[in-house]
Amino acid sequence: MPKFQSAAELEKFRAEILSSRDPAKPCIAVCAGAACAGMDSAAVAAAFLAALDQQKLGDKLEVRTTGCHGYCEKGPNVVITPGDICYFEVQPTDVSEIIAAALKGEVVDRLVYKDPGTGAKAVHMSEVPFYKHQMRLLMGDNPKIDPMRIDDYLAVGGYAALVKALTEMTPDQVLDEVKKANLRGRGGGGFPAGSKWETTKKAPEKTKYVIVNGHEGESAAFMDRAMLTGNPHKILEGLIIGAYAIGAQKGFMYTRHDMPLLEKHVRNALLQAKEYGLLGENILGSGFAFECELHFDVGIFVSGESSALMRSIEGHAPEPRPKYIRTSVSGIWDKPSNLNNVETWANVPQIISKGAEWFTSIGSERSKGTKLISLSGNVVNSGIVEVPMGTPLRTLAFDIGGGVRDGKTLKAIHFGGAMGGSIPADLIDAPLDFDGMSKLGAPIGAGGLLLMDEDTDMVEVARYLLDFLVNESCGKCAPCREGMPQMLHILTNMTEGKGKAGDLERLEDLAEVTGAASLCALGKTSADPLKSMFRYFKPEYEARIVNVAGGSDAK
Amino acid sequence: MSEVHEIALTIDGKDVKATAGMTVLQAAQQADIHIPTLCHHEKLEAFGGCRLCIVEVEARGWTSYVVSCLYPVAKDIVVRTRSEKVDKIRKVIVEELMAHAPDAPELVRLAEEYGADRERFERKESFCIVCGLCVRYCNEVKHENAVGFIDNGARREISFIPEIAKKVCWECQECFALCPTSYAQAAYLLTEALAFPGQRKEPSRPAKGTTAGRRVIPIMPIMTP
Amino acid sequence: MSDKTIDSIIEKYRGQPGSVIHALVEIQHENHWLPRDVIHRVADALEVPFAQVMQIASFYKAFSLTPKGRHEVHVCTGMTCHLRGAPKLQAKVEELTGLKDGETDADSRFTFETGACLGSCSIGPELIVDGKHYGRMTPEKVADVLKRYE
Numbered sequence: 056m057p058k059f060q061s062a063a064e065l066e067k068f069r070a071e072i073l074s075s076r077d078p079a080k081p082c083i084a085v086c087a088g089a090a091c092a093g094m095d096s097a098a099v100a101a102a103f104l105a106a107l108d109q110q111k112l113g114d115k116l117e118v119r120t121t122g123c124h125g126y127c128e129k130g131p132n133v134v135i136t137p138g139d140i141c142y143f144e145v146q147p148t149d150v151s152e153i154i155a156a157a158l159k160g161e162v163v164d165r166l167v168y169k170d171p172g173t174g175a176k177a178v179h180m181s182e183v184p185f186y187k188h189q190m191r192l193l194m195g196d197n198p199k200i201d202p203m204r205i206d207d208y209l210a211v212g213g214y215a216a217l218v219k220a221l222t223e224m225t226p227d228q229v230l231d232e233v234k235k236a237n238l239r240g241r242g243g244g245g246f247p248a249g250s251k252w253e254t255t256k257k258a259p260e261k262t263k264y265v266i267v268n269g270h271e272g273e274s275a276a277f278m279d280r281a282m283l284t285g286n287p288h289k290i291l292e293g294l295i296i297g298a299y300a301i302g303a304q305k306g307f308m309y310t311r312h313d314m315p316l317l318e319k320h321v322r323n324a325l326l327q328a329k330e331y332g333l334l335g336e337n338i339l340g341s342g343f344a345f346e347c348e349l350h351f352d353v354g355i356f357v358s359g360e361s362s363a364l365m366r367s368i369e370g371h372a373p374e375p376r377p378k379y380i381r382t383s384v385s386g387i388w389d390k391p392s393n394l395n396n397v398e399t400w401a402n403v404p405q406i407i408s409k410g411a412e413w414f415t416s417i418g419s420e421r422s423k424g425t426k427l428i429s430l431s432g433n434v435v436n437s438g439i440v441e442v443p444m445g446t447p448l449r450t451l452a453f454d455i456g457g458g459v460r461d462g463k464t465l466k467a468i469h470f471g472g473a474m475g476g477s478i479p480a481d482l483i484d485a486p487l488d489f490d491g492m493s494k495l496g497a498p499i500g501a502g503g504l505l506l507m508d509e510d511t512d513m514v515e516v517a518r519y520l521l522d523f524l525v526n527e528s529c530g531k532c533a534p535c536r537e538g539m540p541q542m543l544h545i546l547t548n549m550t551e552g553k554g555k556a557g558d559l560e561r562l563e564d565l566a567e568v569t570g571a572a573s574l575c576a577l578g579k580t581s582a583d584p585l586k587s588m589f590r591y592f593k594p595e596y597e598a599r600i601v602n603v604a605g606g607s608d609a610k
Numbered sequence: 611m612s613e614v615h616e617i618a619l620t621i622d623g624k625d626v627k628a629t630a631g632m633t634v635l636q637a638a639q640q641a642d643i644h645i646p647t648l649c650h651h652e653k654l655e656a657f658g659g660c661r662l663c664i665v666e667v668e669a670r671g672w673t674s675y676v677v678s679c680l681y682p683v684a685k686d687i688v689v690r691t692r693s694e695k696v697d698k699i700r701k702v703i704v705e706e707l708m709a710h711a712p713d714a715p716e717l718v719r720l721a722e723e724y725g726a727d728r729e730r731f732e733r734k735e736s737f738c739i740v741c742g743l744c745v746r747y748c749n750e751v752k753h754e755n756a757v758g759f760i761d762n763g764a765r766r767e768i769s770f771i772p773e774i775a776k777k778v779c780w781e782c783q784e785c786f787a788l789c790p791t792s793y794a795q796a797a798y799l800l801t802e803a804l805a806f807p808g809q810r811k812e813p814s815r816p817a818k819g820t821t822a823g824r825r826v827i828p829i830m831p832i833m834t835p
Numbered sequence: 836m837s838d839k840t841i842d843s844i845i846e847k848y849r850g851q852p853g854s855v856i857h858a859l860v861e862i863q864h865e866n867h868w869l870p871r872d873v874i875h876r877v878a879d880a881l882e883v884p885f886a887q888v889m890q891i892a893s894f895y896k897a898f899s900l901t902p903k904g905r906h907e908v909h910v911c912t913g914m915t916c917h918l919r920g921a922p923k924l925q926a927k928v929e930e931l932t933g934l935k936d937g938e939t940d941a942d943s944r945f946t947f948e949t950g951a952c953l954g955s956c957s958i959g960p961e962l963i964v965d966g967k968h969y970g971r972m973t974p975e976k977v978a979d980v981l982k983r984y985e
Contacts, residue, residue, distance in 0.1 A: 089953070090957040094970060130958075271954070275913055429956065431957065432915055432918050437915070437957040527763070528763035529762055529894075530763045533659065533661055533703050536740065536763060536764055538702075538706060541731045541732060544732050561731070565702065567698070568698065571695065572661045573661075758886025758887060769886075769889070
């Protein structure tokens, strides 16, 4: 196992990898993302490998299991290179046909994409409507990488940004580049990452930490897990670069306890990076030392909140701390700790490689770069999508998403899970933008976008979201611990035909107080979906107030 | 000797001088300005749980609502301990807590001041308002950890640990007087009845030659007038 | 799970109060639940008050303070699955097993749990038994799936 003592050694190794790989040799990439795995893509992969072995095709063909391709709806997904030929809903029985076609440079017609309306076929990824409208800067490499092989990541240019940062830039220059790029946090806050990095860097304590928040508790958001499982090195590279810029000596990757494949891939990535000398002492001969540990949540949403997460890393129950104690100044064990979301870290290598100016050329005026969106709900094509900021929601919902399933009409779009909001279908032309969507009352959050069809009961949606949050509250502060169950109680009554006079006023008061007085973002944003409901769907709520006239139980 | 760093701020229109490291609550108390609290105790680390001490703070052009027991004083901040929004927040919190313990004297007094309606929200079974005074006192002052929190969210409650409680609680009882709703002593008694009936450790006799003994405070339910 | 295995886990973290969660996770993973006396042993060895270890054990839902069944039946109640019919799926499982969320049956055959989003939203609503995903489920298919697990 090579341990690179210098950047030159790494580059030499990379050149060797590339020269040993024949780009003309057909490669079959089988997606092992969460949904495809759930559709037993492992059996498909096993069938390919068995056939390869049996027919002794090892030198003619390659089979690779990869991370999430993105088109979760149509899994199991298989992509053939060269050509980026996309096959969908592949079964083990299709394997011999695919292999035969790949060897001859042909296409298996019945497995390619067909437009549900016109029947028009699309063979190559760049032609498939789902992929065509995307800008896959982060996801694009997934079909090319086996997450268990660091060499695959090196082959697509991985760790070149780290090399550049360590050999050509000072920590201040790296920080500057990230600030100029206006990289905003992708976990839900939208806070400028460069600013947070700077606060941590400037904090007087010498010991500093950097953290990857891979908790992804937001319901219906699944892109962080896909990125971390499918390309863990990209996030690690971003983390190391960030640590270099900030002056942190140690990093923590914090993720969920319930995904064995994710755990396996991340552990393996950390080990391989260490073996290659990309973690540890004197990385690539630069003098910079950095190590990284893996931590798990233990089954609760609030532990995705950054200060609670840090309590959890320390070994305590995850109780959030008020934000006036900024974790960038006093975080884990009271040391300056910079926490960013998986997707935020994943953006860092390309910002360093290609520069802030390039990055700011993508996106809208104040939201730069691309955003990963988990598209789901009553949508035809659900999956993970990557588009430039500023893309109209219509493109996401219709061009990429294929519209609403079962021929129904769109009623509402929901962003941000239990802490976001719903907007009506007539706002479909709004652009994907941090500030714009916040103003409309449906903040992007982590990027979980749900389409809701005409049969959706908007009172039930608010009730459901509160039900989720009530279970996830830590219980420390009164407004959240008491306020949310009281809101839930009223909404439950309303959905059961027991809404009574005074309910809407009580909901409004509870929403206001919980939002203003709660300790952390969970409580503070818990009433946001309800607020958006009152803004756009109030008549549906008013219709649920049955006991208005008076009588002994009206209040 | 370190320099004492003085900070000037305004509370309710009054110029207040505080020292660096103080919280807004401490600065207010020092200036004889009253801010209601429930989960706060001078012997304990500030908790920030009840949120009653919430105040309006104007700093660098931004207005925010923060809990004064934790918010650090800073130069030139303008603090308002009462306002329409602050009062509303306190009123609703009291109403939420009264769903648990409508007769707790503290809450009754606050309800009167802020116009809270004790029956506004759905009645809850537990009298515990999770202020944490008992848990924190037992941890930070007595170092016994005989009572702790369990579970999360609305299910969070205090729980006496029988193995420890039977050895230390009856002799101590100091958290009972701290409890705003008398729930702590009820919880202890229930734990004793279920887990170690008749086995509480009685206070030891005073040593020979001394007159001081431990005076056991009989537990009386707090009666509302 | 043998006492020896629990012992070795506890020994690994002796004197490290910051590792309470790590220790409990490992014990839970091996033993499928956290008996009270084990929590005491963890508290003693890691030098953390019992009340605090108990808070952590009861706070996090990955830990179980009661013994679990041989098979874990999980219905995803994330937002997408909810919109695609998870409540009906949940009702069916409740009907067939006689269990509500968090309960284990008297034969220790099944433990039923609901919980959010496992990230495979595109194949919702989902039933997951012992980690195996059954996607695009309908209430009608539940009985067949459960039959496979003794």
